[in-house]
Amino acid sequence: MIYTLTLNPSVDYITSLNQFNVGHLNRVEEGTKLPGGKGINVSRLLKRMGVTSVALGYVGGFTGNYIETYLQNEQINTDFVHVNDDTRINVKIKAAEETELNGKGPNITAEEMDLLKRKISALTEEDLLVIAGSIPASLPASTYEEIVKTLGENGTSFVVDAEGELLKKVLPYRPFLIKPNHHELGQLFETEITSAEQAILYGRRLLEMGAQHVIVSMAGDGAIFISENEVYTSNVPKGEVQSSVGAGDSMVAGFLAQYEKTKNIEKAFQYSVASGSATAFSIGLATEEKIQQLLDEVNIRKRNGAN
Numbered sequence: 001m002i003y004t005l006t007l008n009p010s011v012d013y014i015t016s017l018n019q020f021n022v023g024h025l026n027r028v029e030e031g032t033k034l035p036g037g038k039g040i041n042v043s044r045l046l047k048r049m050g051v052t053s054v055a056l057g058y059v060g061g062f063t064g065n066y067i068e069t070y071l072q073n074e075q076i077n078t079d080f081v082h083v084n085d086d087t088r089i090n091v092k093i094k095a096a097e098e099t100e101l102n103g104k105g106p107n108i109t110a111e112e113m114d115l116l117k118r119k120i121s122a123l124t125e126e127d128l129l130v131i132a133g134s135i136p137a138s139l140p141a142s143t144y145e146e147i148v149k150t151l152g153e154n155g156t157s158f159v160v161d162a163e164g165e166l167l168k169k170v171l172p173y174r175p176f177l178i179k180p181n182h183h184e185l186g187q188l189f190e191t192e193i194t195s196a197e198q199a200i201l202y203g204r205r206l207l208e209m210g211a212q213h214v215i216v217s218m219a220g221d222g223a224i225f226i227s228e229n230e231v232y233t234s235n236v237p238k239g240e241v242q243s244s245v246g247a248g249d250s251m252v253a254g255f256l257a258q259y260e261k262t263k264n265i266e267k268a269f270q271y272s273v274a275s276g277s278a279t280a281f282s283i284g285l286a287t288e289e290k291i292q293q294l295l296d297e298v299n300i301r302k303r304n305g306a307n
């Protein structure tokens, strides 16, 4: 069974306006509320692709209730730990550029952490856990490392979509897949990634540090897949970006759904990119239909030799 872990879910308020003026009153043209947080997005998209998962994590207050009810209405299995503080609200502004305001998240007590750890230690070698997103500010930076240690003891494989130290610390535990975007990859090595060649170079470093498979997404400039034996590059389909919120999460879901069905890396990568773009071209997450429509526009090329 696939499980997703969102320690810091959010209600995403996705707004669009023609022009965003900092320091002035801005009237929203369209506003949409959606459940968010990286693991939750993965579970929602997996469901649309016919793959069952269970969403784990923390929810609290009226925002937490909203998320839980929304997922249950979509027939997504949830097994959240309930906390006292409200789940955060993240504001996304789509104007000429995209601006995001992501909250810190609720306070998590030691008891609430224990409840979650118990759920994680019940996973087995038959399961895979997708660990995704930031952690609430009250939790230590070692939180993901502690979780993957437990997974290792039970032979549970895992995927990580997180930034900075959270990601770095879990690499020695051999994540099946990680998916930094090119900014996050650059930040890890205190550099700027501006080309596919650089993405491959630094992506390979992540393999050396322990990752089994790496996808580096480069927004409208394509994506790279790197493993010990293969490097693939991809274009992205052309289209109008409505909101890229959840596009990265859709890549993770697309890859896992197709890999689960075919065990074919190239197909899974193609599906991953089509899923990312199908979400970028939507408000909210992609539909399966939209992903299928874009699939033929995603051209995967195998790189030969060491680069």
Ligand SMILES: Nc1ncnc2c1ncn2[C@@H]1O[C@H](COP(=O)(O)OP(=O)(O)O)[C@@H](O)[C@H]1O
Pocket (backbone or CB within 6 Å): 180, 181, 182, 217, 218, 219, 220, 221, 222, 223, 236, 237, 238, 239, 241, 244, 246, 247, 248, 249, 251, 272, 273, 274, 275, 276, 277, 278, 280
């Ligand atoms: N301008 C764009 N045109 C087409 N696809 C896009 C565009 N921006 C993002 N995407 C899709 O979303 C994916 C993830 O975007 P990216 O910004 O790299 O990651 P993240 O959402 O994790 O920050 C890309 O690989 C691509 O499939």
Ligand SMILES: O=P(O)(O)OC[C@H]1O[C@](O)(COP(=O)(O)O)[C@@H](O)[C@@H]1O
Pocket (backbone or CB within 6 Å): 008, 010, 012, 035, 036, 037, 038, 039, 041, 090, 102, 132, 133, 134, 135, 244, 245, 246, 247, 248, 249, 250
């Ligand atoms: O946990 P973080 O890093 O603050 O990110 C949370 C945000 O990321 C999202 O999961 C979207 O992620 P992506 O755009 O990277 O796919 C939103 O739903 C949510 O608001």
